[in-house]
Amino acid sequence: LKYLESHHILALEKNFPDAIYWCSLCDFHMSNIQHVRTHFDTHQHFPEEQVLLNGRGPLWEQHMEVSKNISDLLSRHVFEKLGLSMCLVLGVYLDDQVFLIIGASDVQFSTEVPMSIKLTVSGVRVRISWRCENGLKYGKLLSVYTAIRPQFASLCRVVRKWAEVSGIYSVDRRQGGLTSYGFDLMVLYFLLQKNLLPCLHEGLAYGSPTVAQNRKFLPLPSTLVAFQLKKIGVLEKPWDLAELYVEFLCFYASRIHQNEIVQVYTAKQVSKDRSRWNKKLLQISDPFRTDNVVTFTKAYQVYFFNCFLKSFLYFAIPQTINGPLLDVTLYQKVGLTVARDACKMTKIIVRQIAQHLQQMAEVDNVYAITGAKVPIVKFNWTRLGVEGDISYYNVLALSNTEMLKQYCSWDCRVAPLGVWIKRWAKSCDIGDASRGSLSSYAFIILLLHYLQNCDPPVLPRLQEDFRDDSIQPVVVDNCDVYFHREVIPDWSQNRQSVGELFVGFLDYYARFDFGTQVVQIRRKKPLLKMEKDWNRSLCIEDPFDLCHNLGSGVSRKMFVFIVRNIHNSRKLFMLSDVRRAFLEGRKVVLLRKCQMGPAPTDRQCRICHRIGHFAEACQK
The missing domain is CATH 1.10.1410.10 (Poly(a)-polymerase, middle domain)
Incomplete structure (x- = not known):
């Protein structure tokens, strides 16, 4: 069997009555050992693999030589004239089968230039991007709103920090949560609905504002700040950031606005029915791109809104002098993220909870049940004489x-x-x-x-x-x-x-x-x-x-x-x-x-x- 497995021939289980062996290379079933020998002798088993193995020798050297020549030409005739010094990654692709048959092949090139450079300066994360026109408009939008009401930036920083601590903030969209771009738009939409900030898109549009008009948001003129300040007047007193923060949590935790699009191109409420993304629970519309919607993955859906709800209850309910009646401390050495295999992650965490409970003197009969639909840890609290169980993220x-x-x-x-x-x-x-x-x-x-x-x-x-x-x-x-x-x-x-x-x-x-x-x-x-x-x-x-x-x-x-x-x-x-x-x-x-x-x-x-x-x- 080991010899057959080395040649990609596998023995099947007994529930295959008509076949005993299977060739994983050719996807071919065989009923006996004589049939296997016949499959070897017909030369149908190894020709493609042998041809590829025999043709691999000189290809790597050719790739390296061609890549070096192309890189030198680009450096001398293109980058040098432009005054650029760039790190270029050049990939060369040849059609191996055509090269082996006719001795010639098309050579195709692909270049990889980093879209952005990420670094940290004085504890602040900085990302330098190129050809990011919408990013410039977004930065200009935030700067204008900050010039109108400087506390807008402070509220955005508070929300970003809360999202990072809650585990729903993602530096990269591929991580599943929301980026800072999404949270800033959520804060801005909240302030627009409370009439604490003007809608700049409507200020630029003439007549009745429409979605199509406001999408064409050009760079903001410097006179717009003075015009909006004159229009809304001077604040009698600064915003209460703590109160606004609690109201922000309540605004999204109540889900009253779950049928609306989070957008900043009009002060009016826009229903999801007008959008082709109406099935998403949270839809944040990009003010500069009609085809872009900022949202989170489906795995984050329940956890995302639970963070708003629990945080609102924590900050909104007054705390007594003596504190809460029962202190429950949650300690995590590393931050948790939503994993692809949530069931496996839950079982691991349940076992870790059981190990910590076993070290407590007042708790006995600790037992982790990981095979149930909802994995739990059962235990007895001897001092109180009660039984309890702990489940994770149920x-x-x-x-x-x-x-x-x-x-x-x-x-x-x-x-x-x-x-x-x-x-x-x-x-x-x-x-x-x-x-x-x-x-x-x-x-x-x-x-x-x-x-x-x-x-x-x-x-x-x-x-x-x-x-x-x-x-x-x-x-x-x-x-x-x-x-x-x-x-x-x-x-x-x-x-x-x-x-x-x-x-x-x-x-x-x-x-x-x-x-x-x-x-x-x-x-x-x-x-x-x-x-x-x-x-x-x-x-x-x-x-x-x-x-x-x-x-x-x-x-x-x-x-x-x-x-x-x-x-x-x-x-x-x-x-x-x-x-x-x-x-x-x-x-x-x-x-x-x-x-x-x-x-x-x-x-x-x-x-x-x-x-x-x-x-x-x-x-x-």
């Missing part, structure tokens, strides 16, 4: 948390009932997704589904009941995360206690048709497995990621074990002495009686008792 989890908080605001019974159901599930050994059962989030979805369908209902459907055709989708990570955000006091007519609702929860799922229906909280109409094309024993739809089944990791044995625990718990909590046991503080005894023995371990690792890997790859 943007949908932010929306999920906001919606769960909103549901808790509708009725004061939801939060304590959810905590008790989580505790009950843990005691029955059915509340740990890493061991093949359900996650605590899945049990909360089960609870919300029951509270929406009990009679009378305790909760509305925030994704459906208050929605009409005028409400646009709120897209995060390609998912619609819209839900109603206003609370109606005393909406529910249900007056049952938390204990009665828990017994009703057990009774509801003891009778639930898991064979045909999907548990979901986004609509009133029942959702069938046939509609989702799901065939798992337990199907729970994520309210935002509609393709995610929260019960996909539950095996048939585990599903039967969960249902048996529900039936046994319903039987136990319907007894007459349950109330007295609660009042006497015997909750732990009741929860132990709910257990139906040990959970199935057929899919678990025999070392750590978790699913997703075998004992050979166990972290312990």
